[in-house]
Amino acid sequence: MVVLDGAGLLDHKFVAAIDTFDRLLNEGDVRLGRALKALQAVDRTDGGADDEDGEG
Secondary structure, X not given: OHHHHHOOOXXXXXXXXXXXXXXXXXXXXXXXXXXXXXXXXXXXXXXXXXXOOOOO
């Protein structure tokens, strides 16, 4: 968050999104579980795009 703030990317909308995520995580909201599963599915299907040597 310090890096985001230093880069000027930390605004009230970002902080609100983090607060909402934290609240849902702590409450065990079913929607959060679905969102996390969707993110994991996307991560698996991107073919390792963040792998620098391209072997992922």
